[in-house]
Amino acid sequence: MAEQLEVVIITGMSGAGKTVAVQSFEDLGYFVIDNMIPSVATKFVDAVKQSGEITRMAMVMDSRSREFYDQVVPCVAQLRGRSDLTLRLLFLEATDEELVSRYKESRRAHPLSHQDGVLPGIMRERQLLNDLKSQVDLVVDTTTLTPRQLKQRITERFSPDEAHSFYVNVMSFGFKYGLPLDADLVIDVRFLPNPYYIPDLKHQTGNDPAVQAYVMDNPLAQNFYQHLYLLIEVALPGYIKEGKSSLTIAIGCTGGQHRSVTIANRLAADLKNNQYPVHVHHRDVDKAN
Template sequence: MTGMSGAGKSTALDVLEDLGWETIDNFPVRLLDRLVTDPGHASDTPRAPLAIGFDSRTRGFVPAEIIALVKDLAARADIALTFMFIDCDGDEIERRYNETRRRHPMSDGRPVKEGIAAERELLEPLRRWAEVVIDTSAMASNELQAHVRDLFETGESGAMTLTVSSFGFARGMPPIADLVFDMRFLDNPYWDEALREKTGQDPEVGQHIERDPGFAPVYEKIRDLLVDLLPRYASQGKSYVHIAFGCTGGRHRSVFTAERMARDLRDAGFSPTVRHRNLASRAADEIEGERQGD
């Protein structure tokens, strides 16, 4: 694992440690092969998965040499290796460093912006080569933690990790989603005073949504599409799939649809994780907008 300083690499490593991984940060690159081979480890003793973090501060950090070394390791039959890059927009990194008043490792007496630009140029070959890239520009720390758990909290090696989520368009698009479905064409329960403070997890809200004549035919098409697509993704080696349903505020239509879709996908043999980004957000007129514009 590598990435831009301030993008969240340490946070991601902490999550993996909580999941039972062995984690090492800023490990000398020249010792990587020796660490992975671990001649002192008994071959018949299971070992925890290992996460190794490195960045521009790491001794012996030369991107071309790192790529060559990791390629050699990935070619070994006894190792399953994933290379991850944690990225973030430069302005957001600058804001984070200004808030914490920490010194950027590549600023060297220069403005933070110049240090960020120098590091991005240095790391670009690694970003292009990485199998998994996580952009944390619009992510809070807890969102990054949840995403890393979605990627790696699976007990079945090689299984595709499937996430079904809900969100509110008024609060921004999800930063990472493979398939996004807009449910704003459905009648909005928000405009029913009795349902306004409820959510898509309440039966009354679900009944309201299901009464919309547009719900059943569209939902069935989406469900059939996903049941057909997901095995095809898996056969192509896609390890992570995130399906997101959006509505205006992220509390009613998207929540109900995500919950129901997750249930139907389980019935079809999949094992989705469900996340509701804006479920705890307060319903508000300024978010939901005018009835005609919703």
């Protein structure tokens, strides 16, 4: 029986990190095609399969192709319906503010700007991508990720050794800096006592034992965490059975430095002890408090 071809479509917002994604997939040994036209993608996949030399390929499909918005959704549906390949969609996202900043820094024009600036182009693109985004397998918000961190996220999810395993991403964040765009579950822990108001703890974080003890020694936190972990423990097998390949659990407090970091660390450690592959990421822990 012929080996199935693994196909990853890389798409998402212009300026959200597709260049880094291309380099990451090349480093993982994927055969990568940049700026693939959706109308010829199926024929190209057929040619790759017939060669018999490639088992993993990634294709970038984005707004540089004029046919993209009309043809990408039918293209995805056609490829998903094939039994001779495994298709996954990676959607790269970022906030409007971050995308504007990146375009200004690069001094490039947005592909959908009609002489009215970068932000209107971003808003047009976001609206046009709504249908596609609802079908993707993994959304990665690159707003606060460095290129190295984005490459690490892709490697953890798409490395050949891990490609078919369920993966849990636990992250902490601060509500004052906005909700994470790629979260599947958002847990608000702002009701817990805040170490920020303790002078000796204010400038520490949930990575420090003193802060962890202050948060977790509280009976309210202990009771809450027991119920939270039970909820996650019950839900994860259901997500796996449904066919979900990864789950992002975002724990939020006001500034993303004390309570959310503590709970995220505890949850990640307990999930690892329960044999789940886990990555923990503290989005706002290094921001000045």
